[in-house]
Amino acid sequence: MKFLCLACDEVMAFAERQLPGDGTLTAVFTCPDCKREMALLTNPMETQMITSLGVEIGGRTVPQQPMQQTRMGLESPLEDAFEAPPTPPAADGPVTWSVEATERLENVPRFVRGMVKRIYAEYAMEREIREITPEIMDRARSDLGLEGM
Amino acid sequence: MGPTTGEPRKVRGYAEVSHETGSELLEQVLGQRARVSARLDTIGAVIAVASGKGGVGKSAVTANLAVSLARRGASVGVVDADLNGPSLGRMLGLRGSKLVDGSEGVVPPAGADGVLGMSSELLLKEDAPLRWKGPDSDRFIWQGVTEAAMLREFLSDVVWGELDYLLVDVPPGTDKIGRFLDLVPTPAGVLVVTIPSEVALSVVSRSVASLREAGVESIGIVGNMSGYSSPDAEHPLPLFSGDGIRRLTESTGLELWAEIPFDPGMGSRTDRGDPPGASDDSVFGRAFQALADRVEQGFGGREVAP
Ligand SMILES: Nc1ncnc2c1ncn2[C@@H]1O[C@H](COP(=O)(O)OP(=O)(O)OP(=O)(O)O)[C@@H](O)[C@H]1O
Numbered sequence: 134m135k136f137l138c139l140a141c142d143e144v145m146a147f148a149e150r151q152l153p154g155d156g157t158l159t160a161v162f163t164c165p166d167c168k169r170e171m172a173l174l175t176n177p178m179e180t181q182m183i184t185s186l187g188v189e190i191g192g193r194t195v196p197q198q199p200m201q202q203t204r205m206g207l208e209s210p211l212e213d214a215f216e217a218p219p220t221p222p223a224a225d226g227p228v229t230w231s232v233e234a235t236e237r238l239e240n241v242p243r244f245v246r247g248m249v250k251r252i253y254a255e256y257a258m259e260r261e262i263r264e265i266t267p268e269i270m271d272r273a274r275s276d277l278g279l280e281g282m
Numbered sequence: 283m284g285p286t287t288g289e290p291r292k293v294r295g296y297a298e299v300s301h302e303t304g305s306e307l308l309e310q311v312l313g314q315r316a317r318v319s320a321r322l323d324t325i326g327a328v329i330a331v332a333s334g335k336g337g338v339g340k341s342a343v344t345a346n347l348a349v350s351l352a353r354r355g356a357s358v359g360v361v362d363a364d365l366n367g368p369s370l371g372r373m374l375g376l377r378g379s380k381l382v383d384g385s386e387g388v389v390p391p392a393g394a395d396g397v398l399g400m401s402s403e404l405l406l407k408e409d410a411p412l413r414w415k416g417p418d419s420d421r422f423i424w425q426g427v428t429e430a431a432m433l434r435e436f437l438s439d440v441v442w443g444e445l446d447y448l449l450v451d452v453p454p455g456t457d458k459i460g461r462f463l464d465l466v467p468t469p470a471g472v473l474v475v476t477i478p479s480e481v482a483l484s485v486v487s488r489s490v491a492s493l494r495e496a497g498v499e500s501i502g503i504v505g506n507m508s509g510y511s512s513p514d515a516e517h518p519l520p521l522f523s524g525d526g527i528r529r530l531t532e533s534t535g536l537e538l539w540a541e542i543p544f545d546p547g548m549g550s551r552t553d554r555g556d557p558p559g560a561s562d563d564s565v566f567g568r569a570f571q572a573l574a575d576r577v578e579q580g581f582g583g584r585e586v587a588p
Pocket residue numbers: 335336337338339340341342343364367369453454506507542543544545546547548549550552553
């Protein structure tokens with residue numbers, strides 16, 4: 134799926150994705166030349182098709198996490214199916230979590246918590262952020278388009 | 283609108299622009315496939331246990347074969363591809379075990395004889411059916427696609443490590459064999475489980491045909507419930523009137539790799555999470571001995587000592 138700006142004969146670039154929460158999806162594309170913007174709106178059925186395939190319009194903002202599709206999609210998951218590794222994975226690197234950020238993470242359902250934690254940690258590491266705070270979490274959510282999480 | 287005179291307007295088509303920014307959706311799907319093959323790279327042999335027919339003992343054969351191979355020193359993993367009717371969590375004694383969020387992926391628990399296993403039983407609340415979030419109206423349209431994704435994640439996102447064998451218990455339905463082959467197009471082999479009944483014969487024949495159509499040549503037939511036996515019986519008593527196992531091998535030209543009797547004691551041990559496999563000298567035990575031999579030689583997961 135691509136959009137071609139006919140005035141400029143340029144492929145429009147993906148700019149931003151929004152999930153209003155009613156099962157629909159909004160994806161904004163911009164022409165790199167004339168900067169004209171357009172939005173692609175999909176209904177719940179069309180959105181579901183994309184979700185089922187485990188792909189993201191405009192490309193992935195973060196790499197797909199282990200068993201992400203299963204964990205995001207299951208309706209009656211066994212809450213404590215996953216546990217944290219005995220020693221935190223090296224992938225967490227030097228990133229630390231503030232008390233407030235830790236508290237907020239505790240509110241994430243256990244079934245996806247480990248996965249969500251990893252996404253924030255990867256976000257912070259890529260940007261050389263040392264401490265994850267609620268503000269960083271908010272920024273990550275909007276930068277990465279994690280509205281659904 | 284468009285021009286009214288002269289040359290028709292030329293709008294560049296998808297193929298003409300796809301190189302400019304990459305084809306993201308397709309690339310993502312291909313990336314998913316690549317992750318499956320990368321993960322399976324460190325596995326000696328991926329073996330499907332299938333039938334097409336329900337209730338013929340695919341799961342019991344998978345569990346008993348897995349422990350038989352493991353007791354010979356092989357490292358073995360099992361994927362329960364029966365996402366809606368999982369039974370390997372129970373049969374391998376994995377229920378209640380936790381998955382670990384490791385840095386390389388999801389670390390599977392080890393069950394009977396150290397066999398690693400992944401089953402939807404580990405992810406769902408007790409007795410909860412496999413259902414997906416999403417609009418209620420079109421639920422069943424997307425179910426197949428979503429289940430294929432779940433199976434893909436069982437293969438690609440689980441830290442299988444270096445295994446000699448990864449056994450995949452494929453649910454009934456010829457379409458489910460196709461779904462597995464979409465993800466693993468060239469398995470080391472497929473064990474096709476059947477029973478003597480005439481009803482099984484036609485269904486299982488179709489499965490063999492669909493495997494061959496997909497280019498799978500390495501197929502072994504496992505005849506299950508071939509007679510009724512108990513630990514002290516010398517020879518099994520007949521259980522079905524049909525002769526379907528022999529007729530299947532004759533019509534397909536495939537070899538019968540093992541003939542497993544119906545042994546109630548062994549069945550209940552399997553269902554309790556303690557599959558006996560080739561543990562003793564009973565007819566049942568000897569059958570799994572023979573099957574493990576054939577798998578070692580025929581599907582070559584492991585360097586067998588000379
Ligand atoms: N040879 C056998 N001796 C004793 N019990 C057996 C034998 N084979 C299978 N069983 C038992 O029969 C029942 C059905 O077998 P199983 O669940 O393995 O079949 P299946 O082909 O996997 O079924 P489904 O198509 O539903 O997945 C189980 O309780 C199993 O332990």
